[in-house]
Amino acid sequence: MSNEEVSPELQRASGFKRLKESGYGGLFLLCAAVTLLTTVAIFATLLSDSVAFFAQVPLTEFLLGTEWSPNPRGGGQLFGIVPLVIGTVTVTITAAVIALPIGTLTAIYLSEYATNRARSILKPLLEILAGIPTVVYGYFALVYVTPALKATIFPQLGTFNALSxxxxxxIMTIPMVSSISEDAMSAVPDSLRQAGYGLGATKFEVSTGVVVPAALSGIVSSYILAVSRAIGETMIVVVAMGSQANMPPIKETLLxxxxxxxxDVLFESGMTITVSMVQIAGGDLTGGTIPYDAMFALGLTLxxxxxxxxxxxxxxxxxxREAY
Incomplete structure (x- = not known):
């Protein structure tokens, strides 16, 4: 009896079918190449104009300056990015404090507690939030949220402020966190849940001690995507926060x-990096000027x-990442 193993022939015999499969592979490769080339082209464009900007404005002045005024009619051109970074970081961190815990808890409910019927209704309704135009969120913040906060909790709140x-x-980024996190939790095998129940764990203990750690990679990815989305938001900030780059006063502790x-940041108007780019692009500036090149330097920073x-x-x- 021969000990030789005969490997099965898994390739299709038809040459036309092999050619068609190769064509599919080439099409997918082309799509991937287009995506990569687009990213490289964007980076090259930002870098080329940023080099022209930094040839006229020192990098230290750009990164450490505390005043931003690219409009030559405003009494001089100042290109300090610190006020823009403070506004961007403030908006991003505050939005993350709202979106990350609420989105994660919502995902836990949808994955572990909700019935199939409730999940089929609640998840699409939740994701509708992601389809609402951002200018509507900004208008809602200006007309309803700011007056409500000013009349109840924060009477010192300005008309345009970073808090609203x-x-x-x-709220806008909650669906991103909850949807991606819920998908990651649903991908956790039921055998892990059953093992926890077999050891006497409650549903809450299984949800927080078994499911969440097993889906941690997907949950963290949703966090990063939500924070990136918050960093790049423009319309809500323009409508509700204003478009004035203000440097908050620097205080000192007893030490x-x-x-x-x-x-001083949340209750006052301010400007983020994206809003500054829109403001420059909407002006009467022409290519080759320093403010025009500053727009690309801001884009490169983002x-x-x-x-x-x-x-x-x-x-x-x-x-x-866990492999099951």
Whole structure:
């Protein structure tokens, strides 16, 4: 009896079918190449104009300056990005404080507690929030949220403020966190849940101690995507927060440590990096001027921040990815 193993022939015999399969593979490769080339082209465009900007404005002045005034009619051109970074970070962190816990808890409910009927109704309704135009969120924040906060909790709140804009951005990004996190939790095998129940764990203990750690890579990825979405938001910030780059006062603690009071940022108007780019693009500037090139320097800054966050997301997802 021969010990030779005969491997089955898995290739299709038809040459036409093999050619068609190769064509599909080439089409998919082309789509991937277009995506990659688009990203490279965007980066090259931002970099080329940013080099022209930094040839005239020192990098240290751009990164450490505390005044932003690219309009030559405003009494001089100042290109300090610090007020824009403070506004962007404030909006992003406040929105994350709203979206991440609420989105995660919503995902836990949809995955572990809701019935099939409730899930089929609630999840589409929740995702409708993602389809509402962002200018509607901004209008709602300006007309309803700001007056309500000013009349109840924060009477010192300005008409244009970062708090209302951040709250609406947080609400807008909740569906992104909840949907992606719920999909990650639903992908956890039921055998892990049954093992927890077999050890006497309650549904809450299984949900928080078994399902969430097993789906951590997907949950963290949803966090990074939601934060990236908050960083790039423009219309809500323009309508509800205003478009004035204000540097909040720097105070000192009893030990002489400088700090910025959150109230000085949240309760006043401000400007984010994306709003500044829109403001420059909507002006009467022509190509080749310093303010025009500054728009690309701001875009490059956002590109780098988003790239770092996406790379971080991939590292975390790879580190905690579970194979079932």
């Amino acid at each position: 804009a951040s709250l609406m951005i947080g 002489g440590i400088p700090y910025i009071s959150p109230g 590109f780098v921040i988003t790239l770092v966050m996406n790379v971080l997301s991939d590292i975390i997802a790879e580190r905690y």
